[in-house]
Amino acid sequence: MKRGKRIGIMGGTFNPIHNGHLLLAKNAQKQVLLDQVLFMPSGNSYMKRNVLETQKRVAMVALAIERYPDFELSLIEAQKSGNTYTYETLECLKAANPDTQYYFIIGADILFQIEQWRNPKQIFQMAVLVCAVRNDYDFNMIQKKGHDLAASGANIIYLNMPKLDVSSTDIRAKVKSNLSISDLVPPEVAQYIEQEHLYYEED
Ligand code: ATP
Ligand code: MG
Numbered sequence: 001m002k003r004g005k006r007i008g009i010m011g012g013t014f015n016p017i018h019n020g021h022l023l024l025a026k027n028a029q030k031q032v033l034l035d036q037v038l039f040m041p042s043g044n045s046y047m048k049r050n051v052l053e054t055q056k057r058v059a060m061v062a063l064a065i066e067r068y069p070d071f072e073l074s075l076i077e078a079q080k081s082g083n084t085y086t087y088e089t090l091e092c093l094k095a096a097n098p099d100t101q102y103y104f105i106i107g108a109d110i111l112f113q114i115e116q117w118r119n120p121k122q123i124f125q126m127a128v129l130v131c132a133v134r135n136d137y138d139f140n141m142i143q144k145k146g147h148d149l150a151a152s153g154a155n156i157i158y159l160n161m162p163k164l165d166v167s168s169t170d171i172r173a174k175v176k177s178n179l180s181i182s183d184l185v186p187p188e189v190a191q192y193i194e195q196e197h198l199y200y201e202e203d
Helices: 019-032 054-065 086-096 120-126 139-150 168-176 187-195
Strands: 006-012 036-041 071-073 101-107 127-132 156-158
Touching: 006 019, 006 086, 019 036, 019 054, 019 101, 019 127, 036 054, 054 071, 054 187, 086 101, 086 120, 120 127, 127 139, 139 156
Parallel strands: 006 036, 006 101, 036 071, 101 127, 127 156
Antiparallel strands: none
């Protein structure tokens, strides 16, 4: 019998995409045996203001994942006008592909926010969470939070991977201060940022 596909979803603002996102997706793919990872840039988020236009964030994601055959760009959220909600995105994907198991890949910061999102319990029913360590959240805190979320129906897989101390916020600050970002983003992305003069005037 043919098994259903296992597909990872890497949602994010990707302003810009960086090596932390790629490392997270690679580890998730390997450890959770995913057939494919969908990179899903947000549209205009209600949670973050002053975000670079969607088309440019999307272009950088496309450049960064081009060389990985199992990584694919999904424009479901980017093309939607108005707010997008993860539970709606998952409903949409599930309706189109009922046999696919979805894995929602996140850094630990999202584990601590997801209860504030719309309809978290529906998210937990439709996707397994795949969580990586990040920032100041140590593994004990993460597991404690995971235990709480499990009571609301969440299934969580914890990735075993090194912490990579990089964020899009850091990158924007570095560009603004004229510091090199070549160790933090793929070369194509660094080049795009330079060509398009992105982030120089960030406030
Ligand atoms: P910003 O600083 O603008 O919030 P970000 O670096 O957090 O940007 P996002 O697009 O907000 O990037 O994040 C998308 C997803 O990637 C989230 O689930 C986030 O937790 C995860 N993520 C981003 N950077 C890392 C990292 N260095 N290690 C682990 N997970 C990460
Ligand atoms: Mg973030």
